[in-house]
Amino acid sequence: MTDTPNLQRGEWRQWRQFAVLAEELHFGRAAARLHMTQPALTQAIAALEASLGVRLFDRNRRRVALSVAGQALLPEVNELLRRAQTLPALARAAAHGESGRLRVAFVSTVGYGLLPPWVRRFRERWQRVALELVEATSDQQLEGLLRGEIDAGFLLHAPGSAPAGLARLSLTSEPLVLALPEAHPLASRARLSLRAVLDEPLVLFPRRILPELHDAVLQLYRGAGRTPQVAQEAIQMQTIVNLVSAGLGLAWVLHSVRQFQRPGVVYRPLAMPAGQGVPLCETSLVWREGEANPALQRFIEAHRAQ
Structure with a gap:
């Protein structure tokens, strides 16, 4: 199986140039699509082939065709470019809390009634957030929060004695x-x-x-x-x-x-x-003050709404 090309074998721009030329099989048309001159494209392809140590195209004055190496690389390059196109959307989704990873601890009593519907509704609304749940006692959760091992926790405390130094939402x-x-x-x-x-x-x-x-x-x-x-x-x-x-x-x-x-x-x-x-006994959702995880903010907002 061919390894997926990466930046060490050529820049993103060079892989796109290769993919467009592989579609057009004509330097002039490919250069026009890429908004560059034909000599510049010819030099770029030659530089890519030199860095790889193989010919990607068989060409003469009348025709341009993919070489065996070019044919093997093309599906991988197309997949690489497809994934590259998704990166801005992934970054925006993570920045807005629509994707990412969220580690939440809970005491066993929350699992009897409160937790299942809350988790179900959150998963239905934010399907791209990887929600990791771990059962832990209240004291274990406080240690986990301090060490950064969890992002939030459902814990128990007596009314008026919520853990100091943490933001919380009483449930x-x-x-x-x-x-x-x-x-x-x-x-x-x-x-x-x-x-x-x-x-x-x-x-x-x-x-x-x-x-x-x-x-x-x-x-x-x-x-x-x-x-x-x-x-x-x-x-x-x-x-x-x-x-x-x-x-x-x-x-x-x-x-x-x-x-x-x-x-x-x-x-x-x-x-x-x-x-x-x-x-x-009070049940609260707690998290570190100033926590910057956008997915956590979505989680908190979902519970405030409920």
Whole structure:
């Protein structure tokens, strides 16, 4: 297979001259199309042949024909010129965010309901943007943003405690609910009281994942004069729910996690004492301040519109 010609074997202008002459097979007509004199075209073709070390045309006073080497090169040159013609459009599309690459991280809970329709609509609208999705916890996303490994992230945080130094778009705010084993005595109740669950063992996410939310859960117990019994820690919400199903304890999870229907697990809201509220968790799209990726701006605009 013939390698595609490149600039090291001749300039773009020379390849176009070769392609036009190959179409016309007449120096005079080819020179007219190229807006140059016939002697100049003759010299240019001769210089190209010299740089390649082969004859591209067999010519005499009566006829011009492609040589075997010229015939082999012509399809590759035509493809090279076709691709060159697309470069300005590709550059404009990238500059306007209509193409390019976008690396977006997301916490698992966003994947339950919010992420699929958002991604689908964005892909339908901006088909030339290569959207790369990676699942990561909030702390991993912050590190990835700082290192430039991702362009944006869907992460969780307690209301009023969004990560500093990042631009963000708030998407949802939802309360925590309790996940408990289906066979648990409290599972028959439609709503649970805080007093009823204070002494139950917990499956809890580590503090490094969501510091403020972790502290808000612990403060509920401490405010009631209890120290929570953390039986097991787990990072992913799916894992937490699976451990609840195994009977390791109850778990505080996001309201949206109820869509994860794990056999043996039920979800119940909490009835709080007067003056107290259930901890809330906010989901935001975050990115670096001053991020110049035009595709990211399209992504942000799409979510603002929704």
